[in-house]
Amino acid sequence: MSEFLTTFTSDLKDNLAGFIGVSVTEVKTGMSFASLSVNPNFDPELASAYNLEVVKAKLSAIKALGLASKLDDILITLSDQLHIIDLSENGDYFVYLAVDSSKVNLGMARATLKKYSKDIASKM
Template sequence: MANTETSLKEAMTAIEGVIGAALVDYTSGMALGTIGGGKHLDLTVAAAGNTDVVRAKLRTMEQLNLKEEIEDILITLGTQYHLIRLLKGRGGNGLFLYIALDSGRANLAMARHQLKKIEAELEV
């Protein structure tokens, strides 16, 4: 089992093209841990903004009476992919992993696969 810091470091090294990563509490919008980012990607701002995305999708699913769970949410930009993966089990309720990827270097299928693996090893 890996802690938050170890999991975020693994995301940065194991996933090709990662710009930054965060573990976020979507009940508060606070980042519990961040790595990477920089002047072009403020991960605390991204955490708060993506919290709104997650909340809106969960609310919409409830209104549609969908009995599914969100596996991940993908936002594609001109040069980036933003991937949000909601955590399940072992205290992960209310949390999501967030990664921003350089779309020119990243393999989206592999990034999703690696993020799922990181989630499985994360102990919150």
């Protein structure tokens, strides 16, 4: 698992323009299994801890509304950054990605994240 996550985080950093940071977190426990940041002032594990509450709230809302829909991702748009929270296929993990919005296209960021995160559930 450790080698997979190291490769996963490095691939995102190397292949995504504007990469700031990423972490992989378990929804049930809030435990972060991997994180990487190119900015020493940005802690993706801390951000994931807060964003776990966002994920849980959205999952609760979906359940309360009786929706049959599955949560794929959550987009948070800041003035200079995009934060994407992508749930694994089985919903057990999420990938939290932060990118510089002036250097990346949202569609490319989502596509690249999906490309590299598709195996999270099966590798964990």
